[in-house]
Structure formats: structure tokens, C-alpha cells
Amino acid sequence: MKLSEGVEAAIHSAALLAGLEGGATMPAAALAEAYGLSPSYLLKHLNALASARILESVPGPAGGYRLARSPEKISLLDIVLAVEGPQPAFRCGEIRRNGPGKLPASAYVKPCGINAAMLRAEKAYRAALAAERLSDIVSQYLDEADARSVAASCAFVARHGRPQKSVLKQG
Known part of the structure; x- marks a missing residue:
């Protein structure tokens, strides 16, 4: 079985977005840069993830993408089905x-x-695939990857993450 390259790009993008904190976002162009991908190619897959409610697309100058739910609630199957579709x-x-x-x-x-x-x-x-959680993949990466790779990823997230202003609800 061969999955499209879009699945790899989608999983890596979701894993990178898992490093954002406080509702921050990252622009699609930065995600594409992180993996040396065409922005238009990656955007297609990011939009598929947003349609599947794995990612959230935030409009505006400080907008971008972020996870729509916690990494513990995102399986690899969720991502594969969003990119490849539900057909066997x-x-x-x-x-x-x-x-x-x-x-x-x-x-x-x-x-x-x-x-x-x-x-x-x-x-x-x-x-x-349903048993594999995005959170487990990220944790395993942080525990087992070369320290230089982890540092580079963390620096990339810090450099390209866009903090979001909090909206206070008045009640």
C-alpha cells in the first residue's frame, strides 16, 4: 500500500503545530518552509485537515493554523482519512x-x-493507525531524537508561532 506524500506532510505539520502554546498559530508558508514543500501543495493538505476538524484555520494578519483539538485526541488514522479519504x-x-x-x-x-x-x-x-496518537509521536520524538533536531524544531516553532490575543467573554 502506498500513501501519498501528502500524508507525510500532514502528519509532520500536525506534529509541529503540537508545539505551539496558548492558542498560537503558524502560517502555512512557515510550515511549508519547515519541510521544503511548495506552499500551494501543503495548503491543500492543511485545508483537508481543517475540513476534518484536526486543524483550525485562523484568518487575519496574525492568523495561521493550529490544532483544533489536543494531540491526545488526534490519531494517525484521523490524519490519513483527512488526506486520503475514507475509501479502502x-x-x-x-x-x-x-x-x-x-x-x-x-x-x-x-x-x-x-x-x-x-x-x-x-x-x-x-x-x-487509530491506536497511534499524535501526542505519542511527539513525545517519542522529544525523548529519542538527536538533541540538535529537537532544538532546531523548538526554535522554528518559537520563531514562526504567532501568539493570539485572548478574547475575554463578558457574562
Whole structure:
């Protein structure tokens, strides 16, 4: 199975945004710069994450993107489905019913065994992705990555994060 490069970009972007504090945002251009990506390419995936309510898009000069929920509540499956869509990776075209040895439909009353096996694998794959939390990935990175990489990431977040003004609710 091959996932698009957009999945990698989306996961990395969400992980970087997890480092923002206090409702701060980061512009799409900065996220694209962080990974050497085209801003227009990354924007497509950031918008998909915002549509799936994984990210929040904040308009205005100090706007940008931030996580819409805590990293503990975002799974890798959430991100993959936002970017790739909900369809299974394998789509059975029932090609067993084609070709010169084609039989009547009554010969194919049992489901295709290949399709059933692929759907079982898809279910296991999705369950594994659902168990992986963005917070766990970020924690593992902070614990295991080279200290220079962690320092560079933290400095990038500090340099490009845009603090947001608090809005006091009057009651």
C-alpha cells in the first residue's frame, strides 16, 4: 500500500503545530518552509485537515493554523482519512467475472475471497493507525531524537508561532 506524500506532510505539520502554546498559530508558508514543500501543495493538505476538524484555520494578519483539538485526541488514522479519504485502499473490481471463461452471475454467489482478505487487512491497518496518537509521536520524538533536531524544531516553532490575543467573554 502506498500513501501519498501528502500524508507525510500532514502528519509532520500536525506534529509541529503540537508545539505551539496558548492558542498560537503558524502560517502555512512557515510550515511549508519547515519541510521544503511548495506552499500551494501543503495548503491543500492543511485545508483537508481543517475540513476534518484536526486543524483550525485562523484568518487575519496574525492568523495561521493550529490544532483544533489536543494531540491526545488526534490519531494517525484521523490524519490519513483527512488526506486520503475514507475509501479502502483496495477496491475490488470483480475481475474474476471477466475474460473468456466468464460464467453466469449465479456462479459468483460467494464474496470474492481476495476482496475479503484485503478488507480484513485494511481493518487491521486502520485499527493500528487509530491506536497511534499524535501526542505519542511527539513525545517519542522529544525523548529519542538527536538533541540538535529537537532544538532546531523548538526554535522554528518559537520563531514562526504567532501568539493570539485572548478574547475575554463578558457574562
